[in-house]
Amino acid sequence: MEKAENPFADPGLPPHEHRIQDIDERAAKRSERTVALLFVVSMLATVGFIAAYVAIPVDKVVYIWPIGLTSALNFSLGLTLGVALFCIGAGAVHWARTLMSDEEVADERHPIEAEPEVKTKVLADFADGAKESGFGRRKLIRNTMFGALALVPLSGVVLLRDLGPLPENKLRTTGWKRGIRLVNQSTNLPLRPEDIAVGSLTFAKPEGLEEDDHDFNNKIAKDALMLVRLQPQDIKDKRELEWSHEGIVAFSKICTHVGCPVSLYEQQTHHVLCPCHQSTFDLADGARVIFGPAGHALPQLNITVKDGFLEAASGFEEPVGPSFWERG
Known part of the structure; x- marks a missing residue:
């Protein structure tokens, strides 16, 4: 009597298919420019956040469809900060999907405490992954990403202005002067x-x-x-x-x-x-x-x-x- 086949047998990983960016450097360059563009838009949105915070009066109200009447300052801050954060995330995702290595590798589970040779392998894999990501070679992506990540925290720094008045003469002057009853x-x-x-x-x-x-x-x-x-x-x-x-x-x-x-x-x-x-x-x-x-x-x-x-x-x-x- 023949032994029945296992209906849940491990099918293994499907064959790896190369992306267009893996075989066409022009396509890779287009993806690189797209990622860089997203990071640049994030930087511009952060600058817009700071400009809106400084320039728009806190009591200004505008009509925004379909919201209706709303604070111009709050709407501008939310829009610019949202664009800045979204573009950083979108740039990172597009970078990972089009330029970083997408080849799946199966590995057997191992004990929690890694053996020395496993640690060596992990470090080597990390180095290979960094190399394959093009982080060192694709300077345009790297530099624009650093720029976007460096500018976004400025949104929070600018908000520190509300902790107190600016260093002007507001606290030194009052409504009292000579001749006031x-x-x-x-x-x-x-x-x-x-x-x-x-x-x-x-x-x-x-x-x-x-x-x-x-x-x-x-x-x-x-x-x-x-x-x-x-x-x-x-x-x-x-x-x-x-x-x-x-x-x-x-x-x-x-x-x-x-x-x-x-x-x-x-x-x-x-x-x-x-x-x-x-x-x-x-x-x-x-x-x-x-x-x-x-x-x-x-x-x-x-x-x-x-x-x-x-x-x-x-x-x-x-x-x-x-x-x-x-x-x-």
């Missing part, structure tokens, strides 16, 4: 000296700054002011006394730790407390820090009186709020 932030009326009682805490803003202004929040974050009326004999700091008016002193309301609004005043000690991290300032001694993580005193605004109303005699002499890298 102090306006009560609660009543929106200009302040007179008699409006501020001894021991009271009043919050003020520059005249002309309105809550319905489109950039009100950005401006009040630097312009917010607090006024306290002390007995002149209780003021210890000489400059603070010179910059006050009949015991009325004006300091920035923005804590010099992380920018929280200082708002808790203790009348008997003349101390003011930031509710976020408990930084405490002595308003009778130049608003110096007496407790907490704040790095420096609250900036004082030089005030005077004109036509019966309190106004700034000058702007702040130092940046308000937390310390920053360019603060001298």
Whole structure:
């Protein structure tokens, strides 16, 4: 009786068929140029990402079919970054499919711990694969790939800009300058000296700054002011006394730790407390820090009186709020 044939016999690997690029150098050159083109497009898309991030306003809205109204900045960033990443992937895939070796080789499984001769063989196979890929010989592909891979991370580096303001004068300037009246932030009326009682805490803003202004929040974050009326004999700091008016002193309301609004005043000690991290300032001694993580005193605004109303005699002499890298 004849033994039945195994229906699941290993058919083995099919015969290897050469690609057109394996036998025609002109076809190989076309594939090389295609891969290089994809890498170059990736580089241009990365440059476009950076240009869009810098040039397109964050509040600009455009109509994109079929999405509808959308942020021009978000759409541009997504499109350019997507093209940059896609072209790197497409270039790598096309390179592998057309120019790298595609011959399948069957090898028997071996123990996890390789023998020395196996390790030698693996290293030799790796060297052969690198040679067959044309990585060393096809410099156009290699150089454009390196260029694309080097530029793509710049997309993330550019986004670091949002970690803080650019090194300009934004943090050094506020809405306060000579002749600007102090306006009560609660009543929106200009302040007179008699409006501020001894021991009271009043919050003020520059005249002309309105809550319905489109950039009100950005401006009040630097312009917010607090006024306290002390007995002149209780003021210890000489400059603070010179910059006050009949015991009325004006300091920035923005804590010099992380920018929280200082708002808790203790009348008997003349101390003011930031509710976020408990930084405490002595308003009778130049608003110096007496407790907490704040790095420096609250900036004082030089005030005077004109036509019966309190106004700034000058702007702040130092940046308000937390310390920053360019603060001298």
